[in-house]
Amino acid sequence: MNHTAPTYAAGLAVLVLTLAACGEREPPARPIAPAPAVSTPATAAADDAYDVTKMDFKTPPAVLSSERHTGPFASGDALSLGALLKPLQPAQVKEIRLDTTHKIIEIAPGVKFSAWTFGDQVPGPAVRARVGDRIKFTMTNRSDEPAPGVQMTAAPMMHSMDFHAAMVSPQDKYRSIAPGQTISFEFTLNYPGVFMYHCGTPMVLEHIASGMYGMVVVEPRGGYPTKVDREYTVVQSEFYTRPDPTKRKLDGQPLHVLDNDRLRSKQPNYTVFNGRYNGMVDVPLQAKPGERVRLFVLNVGPSNTSSFHVVGTIFDRVWMDGNPDNQFRGMQTVLLGSSSGAIVEFIIPEAGSYVMVDHHFANAAQGAVGLIAAGGPGGDPEHHNIPATATPDNAQAVAGKLAFESKCLACHSIGGGDKLGPDLLGTTQRHDDLWLARWLKSPEEMLKTDAKAKAMLEKWKIAMPNQGLSDEEVKQYLAYFKWADAHVKKP
Known part of the structure; x- marks a missing residue:
């Protein structure tokens, strides 16, 4: 005899009656949230700024x-x-x-x-x-x-x-x-x-x-x-040069041509903004305190990377490749490969001279430096190199001048007075070529035995660092010092 079916039916009836009796005491049901809208291909395309069909x-x-x-x-x-x-x-x-x-x-x-x-x-x-x-x-x-x-x-x-x-x-x-x-x-x-x-x-x-x-x-x-107050373009590039093998000149200056050996080994002589060494130091970009500045930055290479930075502020917005959909906030530098671009926006916080620089400082030393003039004093020579003298008339002295301005201006001047170290105007009259060449090549060795070197350290308290100069670079420095001593007037 099967008792399972009647027992199950009776239990089910009791359960139904119980639920019916308690129905009025149950809390009201929560409203059902509407189902999220489903984007059809048509609506998705309508909202897509990059819809290729358009x-x-x-x-x-x-x-x-x-x-x-x-x-x-x-x-x-x-x-x-x-x-x-x-x-x-x-x-x-x-x-x-x-x-x-x-x-x-x-x-x-x-x-x-x-x-x-x-x-x-x-x-x-x-x-x-x-x-x-x-x-x-x-x-x-x-x-x-x-x-x-x-x-x-x-x-x-x-x-x-x-x-x-x-x-x-x-x-x-x-x-x-x-x-x-x-x-x-x-x-x-x-x-x-x-x-x-x-x-x-x-x-x-x-x-x-x-x-x-x-x-x-x-x-x-x-x-x-x-919305911004100023908009400027900054194009970084590299130059690979050598003096013309046929020794041609223009207005008394040596002509330089493309150096294919340097080009293929990625060893530029100059890395610059907008086509010129320190060009935007000579002619700064203009702004005012409190203004918002937008820079359109492009590194054309052709081979090296840029690490773009502005001293004294922070990039509020960075749009990689110049597209606002590619946004970063609060960046200190922007890394750009060859042919990469960006838009950077920032506030000028107060009066000052704000230095634009490639934070690959080897590139900055080659001329990738500029200024945003916002009503303050001149820029810090530790971050850029303000030309110290007029232009020499021979290639070796020109190279020495550029090397001096990239490595030495934080401590020395040519006719501008003493700084952390002595004014070097007249140095070829105070020392002979052999002494200067030895001093530039290995100052730490001369400090061990040379009386003049020891006397300079005693006076200035800062040891001359070894710059690792080659023999050719030493010759360039000497050529520039001789040119300056013959052409720059004493203050």
Whole structure:
């Protein structure tokens, strides 16, 4: 006889009656939260600023002609020729021209360099536009035109243009053109950022190292999320130079040409901001206390890394590659590989002279230094090197001057008075060449036995450090000291 089914049925009936009797005493049920909205492919695409279906990849073929342009080397409302970045122009179609030239530029005091350029300057003019804008670009290869007053530039050659901000067929748009030819092409900007442009003709390394590069700033469609008082561009690059083997000169100064051995071993003579050794020390960027400054920073290399820093403030916002979606807050330095860019924003906290520097200090010693002048006193020479004298007239003395300004200005001057160590004006009259050479080469050894060295240590209390100078570098220092003693007036 089976008792399981009746027993189960009776128990179930009791349970139902019990629940019914207690129903009025139960707390009210919690409201059910609505289910989260599910993004369909259509709504997700509508919210995506990088929806490729809305990007413009359609570009007509590049147009190549033999029509030579003879007007300005650079033109277009979207171009800025210096560090001050012009406001965004409203026209959605931006026509720009950047012709190529070969010319002599001065990359450091007394250092004349045979450069290749876009727009007849190094770096080339900055381009400013916005996502969705159409760029119509034209370039004539004018490398066969002699620069005014100069007959000694490099031989004419093929050149091209490579825009990192574009999405186009390189074989069509970035082709090399011969001297006298003109190429035109267009493209739409699809991504915001700080982008590099450069010559893409082999050997690309040589063309970039010779000066063929510049910056493209592409704003987001809705603009930047912050408002600033100042906007500047800072382009870091390297120069690899040697005196011209044929000993050519310009205005009495030795001509310098590209040193391919240094170039391939990544050993630059100069690492600079905006094309010149200490260029923004000589002409500082301007700001005021309390202002918010936005710097568009680009390291074009061609081979080394930058560690960009501003002494005296902290980067409130850093947008890597210049895209606000790639945001960091409160950074002290920004590490940029070759062709990497960033936007950095910071507050000028009080009156002062704020030093921009590559915190790879070997690069700073080679000229990667600038100033933001905000109403304070001059900058600290321990962070940068203010030129101490006029420019020598021979290559060896020029090299010695630059070495002195990069290594010695914290302790010494030339005609500017005593500092931590003595003013060195007249040093070649107080000491002979042999003594100076030994002192520069191994000061710690001379302090053991030489009476003059011991007397200087007794007076100044700070031992001369061994700089590890080569014999050639010692000769350069001596050449500069002799030149200064013959040309610099005593205060």
